[in-house]
Amino acid sequence: MASFYFSKSQPLRWGIIGCGSVTEVKSGPAYRLTEGFEITAVMCRHLEKAADYAERHKVPLFTSDASEVIDNPDIDAVYIATPPDTHKFYGLKVAEAGKPCCIEKPMAPSYADSLEIFNAFQEKDLPFFIAYYRRSLPRFLKVKEWLDEGAIGELRHVHWVKTRTASLLDKSEKYNWRTDAKIAPAGYFDDLASHGLDLFTFLLGDIKEATGVSSNQQGLYSALDTVAGSWIHKNGITGSGSWNFGSYQPLDKVKIIGAKGEIHFSVLHEEPIQLLSETRKESVFIEHPKHLHQFHVANMKKHLLGEMIHPSTGATGLHTSWVMDKILGNLV
Template identity: 40%
Template sequence: MDEIRWGIIGCGDVTEVKSGPAFTKVPNSSLVAVMRRDAGKAADYAQRHNVPTWYDDADALINDPNVNAVYVATPPDTHAEYAIRAMRAGKPVYVEKPMARNAAECEAMNQVSRETGMPLLVAYYRRALPYFLKIKELIDTKVIGDIRYVRIQLNWQPYDEEVGENAKPRWRVDPDISGGGHFHDLASHQFDYLEYVLGPIKTASGIARNQAGLYQADDIVVANFEFESGVLGTGTWCYTVNKEQRIEETELIGSKGKISFSFFTMNLIKVETEAGLVEYTIPAPENIQHPLIESIVNQLRGGGKSSSTGETGARANMVLDWITAR
């Protein structure tokens, strides 16, 4: 392909800044069509983002001859359906994370990718962000020696719409739509990146519970996991604490020091060794998926390979399934 002409299925919030604008900023790439079931919202998005064509039917976008690559940005319950349709129509697919609701759906997507030869890429964009590439560099150059274990802690307060008399929980905490709860949504990023820098996780187990009763999905998870390399890991994710208790930190403990960083605020990397404390501040790009989308466009044009594929993306779902026993 000389020019990658993208169509978006599901032009919701994630596409406004995080991803959508990047499709036109990357060289040899353009956004030519968008689809949303609400025709008014699809037309509004197209007008605001200067997209020439909009649809309220996914098949119409998939079969548009001017679209030669599809970005699926709907909630996870339709990822497999739309991705499979697009690949069977002969079009590469870039799909939001988590890749699907569970590992079985991911495997169905990968099977069609293998059958059709159509590339399947996943929006685990931390694999291409300068902040996380710096952490990878620190690990690879053994600044803190050999990694011994990983510790993840995430305390998050409930979102406003999840509490009170008029609470209307978001789709992210409806397991039928998302596959789980906030753990499923956020920890997928964490496990995907940790496998990128530390290698495959071979075992994982955990306890997932709903303590606060604000919605159907689990709201607290504790887990233990082991990498094939022998590195061990532990994590605690709680989504029902007050703002004073809010914390989000990951520590990589090595034989010669420690790296501390944040998966979601991404504002500081701390490296502690015998030589003292070194801090790195690395800003995120305006459109956070831009670097990964650029790597995907390069791959589709025959100029390399993106690090986030359907095969790697499916592994994050597998680990989530192990921990929550789905």
């Protein structure tokens, strides 16, 4: 358990670096609505956007200079919500400032950068979280409950197929960082597949080996648009996945196979979770909260109060970065 705690009598004052779409509904309001937390400052490179965000979300301070958030003595902790290519730059500055931090996923565009960020926080024994919020969502905790109780017997294999059509955004002149190889080298794999791979290690345990192939089939943008991978968890469970972002229809199907049944669910789509075994057939729909980071942020509060260890820390996020780089062939 990290050594940093905050007092229940004093709010923990958060600063947000980046105020893009993810902070509008998914994440930002969760910090404001969590008792004992408040958003004190927000930064965006475009001052007018920071001002607009601050006005709409009732944030007292706004700036276009990240140091005015990170080094501000009135800011206790920092949430980095920028695209992945700047996570290392800002993360190292937050670690140097000696403040707890949550970084959006993926942790960084590469395992090497992720490791550097992790080590910086580790050296100062600072609480460090990655926004893999699915580890805290009730829908996936129900899947974990079924697995832990042995509902489908000894676990054998997990398989995930994730596809999407080539969006108009990809084909237009409007900029999209998710298709820019300088920011997200593997494109939507970096942005979307990271969620599932992280979730699988949470549900099934760490991965000991992974491999894969990847390419750019469509030629619509500089980043990769198709990836296929396979892996094996430390406990012997095998896994495979296919991610194609130029398919004719969107698809998001996960199947966990056990000796006595299967569990089906979607990582990103709003679908019921299903249990099919020799003795049980269940289909459960557990609605996600309006602000998807709600439980993730609430668990950060509990972690900082010493009440629990958060399920998504720098260590778990680092492992996910390693798995992704292995599948992409970036690590020997």
